[in-house]
Amino acid sequence: MGELFRSEPMQLVQLYVQIEAAHDTVDQLGRLGAIQFKDLNHEVSPFQRNFVNEVKRCDEMERKLNFFGEQINKELSTIREENNSDEPTLKSLTQRVDESRPAPQMDEFETLFEETEKELAQINNNQEQLTRNYNELVELQNVLQKDAIFFSEGAGRELEPDETRSLLSEDGKSGVKLGFSTGVILRDKIHSFQRVLWRATRGNLFIKHDSIEQKIKDPHTGEEVSKDVFIIFYQGDRLQVKIKKICESFGANVYPCPTTPRERKELLSQINQRLNDLDAVLATTKKHRRSTLLNISRSYINWRDRVVKEKSIYDTMNRFNYDIGRKCLIAEGWCAKTQTEKIVNAMRKATESSGALVPSILSVIQSNEEPPTSFKTNKFTSGFQNIVDAYGVARYGEVNPGVFTITTFPFLFAVMFGDFGHGFLLLLVASFFIWKEKSLSQTNLSEMIKTVFDGRYLLLMMGAFSLYTGLIYNEFFAVPITLSGLQAYDQESCHTTGVCQKIEDYSYPFGVDPTWFGAENALSFTNSLKMKMSIVFGVVQMSLGIFLSLLNAIHWGKKLDAFCEFLPQILFLQSIFGFLVFLIFFKWLTFYPDPSLAPNILTALISMLLSPTSVEWPSHTTVPGQDNPANKFFEGQLYVQWAILFIALVSVPWMLLVKPFVLKHQHKQSLKRGDYTSVQASEEEENAHEGGHGGHGHGHGEEFEFGEIFVHQVIHTIEFVLGCVSNTASYLRLWALSLAHSQLSEVFWARLFMLTFSIATPDKPHILWAIAVFIGFAIWAGVTLGVLMVMESLSSFLHALRLHWVEFQNKFFKGDGHAFEPFSYERILAEKEAANVSD
Incomplete structure (x- = not known):
């Protein structure tokens, strides 16, 4: 590591x-x-x-x-x-x-690509032309076949008593010559085509159409389209010109049609022969x-x-x-x-x-530029490093939060998602992706599946830690597991009186005692446990973050940061919230015969801050002969609290005032020595980084702005002091989401699955009982997968992400560096491949 x-x-x-x-x-x-x-x-x-x-x-x-x-x-x-x-x-x-073998030169590639492009373009043009000719023949074939049907219907036979007589011959009585046009049009345009023709000719036409059964392939797009054959009868040359223009505007293909049945049959025979020839040529061209x-x-x-x-x-x-x-x-x-x-x-x-x-x-x-940041990762650690890089790239030489994220991120996720059954399903999904990673890495996956696949090792750790926390919570799909025959609480008292009575001289070996499941005070017990655990985890992780800031200060040789920031910060955090953690463990390890006499941690903490000079003795907790107030845990607690408050009060001005005045003193000394720029090179460049790349910085040779440095330190101090309170409270999300996950699991189990057993009793027909149980199980499984495994896991993931990005990393991580991106064929080709897949 x-x-x-x-x-x-x-x-x-x-x-x-x-x-x-x-x-x-x-x-x-x-x-x-x-x-x-x-x-x-x-x-x-x-x-x-x-x-x-x-x-x-x-x-x-x-x-x-x-x-x-x-x-x-x-x-x-x-x-x-x-x-x-x-x-x-x-x-x-x-x-x-x-x-x-020696690779071809670029000139050879250019010649090869040019010849190949010309050959392929010529083949495409030939095939397109052949396809167009073929389609025209198919359309003309359908025109002739449909026209034969049109002419044979209605009065057509009266107009054609002789096969040699022309359809358009002049009527001897009226002296009027009847004309017609026939062609093919897209099926979705035929109705608009009819309306336009009717309005343009004022109804002086007769039109019939019929659909072509086979679809015709467009030579340009390659898509198959549906078309209709139409025939239009009209009088006069003026209407013929108008109808021709309308056909062109609608993209209809107009074909000449012989006027006698004999000519149509001969032309149809020729077309069939040409289609057979074109079929053979097209097959050869396609091959x-x-x-x-x-x-x-x-x-x-x-x-x-x-x-x-x-x-x-x-x-x-x-x-x-x-x-x-x-x-x-x-x-x-x-x-x-x-x-x-x-x-x-x-x-x-x-x-x-x-x-x-x-x-x-x-x-x-040699250069004064900040080098890029480079971390050696593998397929296991890369997913965790990506979580950190999504927030910001570490500054060169800065401690990398990714090392700790490998453990802390899946652990905090599991604290919120803790259930042995759900963790096993998560582990199963991750194991499948790892088992198939070689084949799946070469497959074009959807964006959502690829995201899960890329984080397969992160899912593996999240599932493994969820198994552990599920055992601690003793939850298997909201059902407790008895790991040993004995239990630490009397089960009969839990279900009769609603209060679990402790069995003397015995403790459950691992996790939460299953006896709590179903007891009236089970929720208050698990609430208290998970809330205190959340505070402990939060203070420990924030303390780790402050300690890492010390490592950064030592690495960069910034003794002033170590003395004026790390020391007061760690003392302030431990004096208030470290003492809170101490009280939590003290109360866990102390046995109180009467729970009502147990001191209250919240009361003790508030009294320490609001009434530091005395210990209150609430009347409802005073017992004659016993020195045990509600906010007193041990003898000498008052003196310990005074010391803690003194340390906390000293830490704030220490954090606020010492660094600006030390910098001012160093500046005055440097002016006396004529070495002003050396001071700027050390501390002021750090301020420039923290202020957003120049917000508080001073370039070499600029004036020393004490006021600006002091304001920056005031903001930094206020952020830390208030952040300690808000960040600690933010860790209570571990308790809230864990409680929500547990309650949802319990409700789904009791109201969706177990309810079917009470409805479908065995005295009913077995087939109905089996169907009811199956339906109940299917609904429960679907809701479990959809709500708990997808929605709840995503919610826990996002909250764990927040705890790392804000509560943990803001103690030491600047995240204003730039990543090392070397000139690499592997990276360039991977980006090109990803771009091709997205297109």
Whole structure:
């Protein structure tokens, strides 16, 4: 845990790299992932940097790869639908690259991608054109078939006594020529189409339509759409022009239709033959396209990763300074001191592979900049570290709360969630995710499932601690467990009188005695126990936080902080709330024959603060011959309270006044020595951090503002004193949520499950009794999972998060650092993969 307790020691290094070795050097460092490069050209526009053309080339290749990926995913989706399976996927088709073979150069990639894009675009255009022709023939086929039906209905046969007679022949009596137009339109537009035609022609037309049974595939989108065939009869050329324009505006396809049945039959026969030919050509085209895309898919991920790496190399090189005189690139970056040798070896390897004559040089440089913070985590500790980082990244050299969060977070969660049965279910879920972590890590999970999967080890610890606290509370789905045959309380007295009588010379070996379950005073007993436990846990954790502030002060060499902040803070907290914890344990360990004679902790604490010079003797607790007031626990308590109050009262001005006046004295001494900036470098920079990066700071050479420092210390003191009270009260949420969880569990068990046994008695038919019990169990299980396992666990999680972020970490944790983000292929590719999944 030492590597997690504080940030790794970091150093600022400067690299001198020959221009011919720059690419290989950055490549090797990206594989190593050990340096966070600084941007030495932040004042230069991105479009004016040295390697902007190379970045543009990579962007163009990424565009082509995105096009390939879209086409491949569409084709794989079609294959999965045809096979009714989840396979294949893009990852399953990818072939591993032989690392021993030399990788293609960027020029080769550009040529390959350009040729592949042209080939794929040509195939798509051909297939789209063939599909469009095929659809037109299918539509014309349906037009001819439907028109034959239209013409044969109603008066059609009277108009066509002869197969050779034209439908549009001129009527000898009226001299009027009847025209018609036929075509295909989308089904959802047909009704609007009819209304517009009717209004435009003022009803001087006759229209009929019928649906096409098969769906027609759109060549552009690939979606299947439903269409209808229509035929419109009209008089005059003017209506023909108007109807044609309306058809175009609605996107209807108008087809010429022969006027005689013989011509329609001949055309239909030709269309059927052409459709058969197009079927064969389309099948060949689709097969060729699928083969081409599958060949691309085998190398697609490798191509994408290579292009992403190349782009990241040139993006990184754009951060370097270019020394024209020495023809080299100068880079600066942060790295861990333990990685220096590996970095030098990587640079040496890059120099050899590039054939550069001058070796690259690494030198350590001194800087006043704050280094980035780096913690070595693994798959177990990363989840707990993420909890801390979500609040803020630790300042460089600061104690990392994540070390303690590994234990304290699941423990405080379990205090609120304590139930052996619920903890077992939580442990079961976490164990499943850990068992399947290898396969699930390679699966595209939903956002909610992925969040749970990422926190699987956190869930494991939460479940394990819930098992422990469940045994302490003696709750298994709200039912007590008897661990031994004997019980410390008389069960008969509990259920007859409602008050549990203690059996002499015996105590229950572990946890809460099961006899309390069902007693009238069970709730008051568990309330008292959990409330006192919450106070104890809170004071212990806050004391730990103050002690960690001492470790920070020692690490940074700030003796003034240790003397003027740690000492008065720990004394104030322990004098008031430490004494409260002492009274809790004292009362637990003391036997009182008559509970009414037991002193009250709250009364004792209030009396100590409001009446410190005397001990009150309430009349209702005074017993002749006994010196046992309600707020007196032991002999000499009054003198102990005086000492405690004196320490608490001294701690406040100590915390408030000493540090500002010591700083003022140091400032005066530094002015006499002419060494003003040395004082500023020590204490004032700390104030700058605490004040929000400059809120209370003074740069070197600025005036010493005693008033500003004093106001800052006043605020800091008030926050701590009031925070001790509010933070201690905040830990009572442990008691409140634990009580709520226990009561809900008990209500669900008694009112949903056990109630069915009283309703469905065995004297009724067995089948009805079994059905009633099954329904009751199903409802109870569903409510338990939905309310207690999901809602209550989330509530306990959030409250535990609050206790760590506010009550614990505000005692020592600044959280204003910046994380170490090295140039690493692994991180860059992971971010790219996550972006692709979200898209």
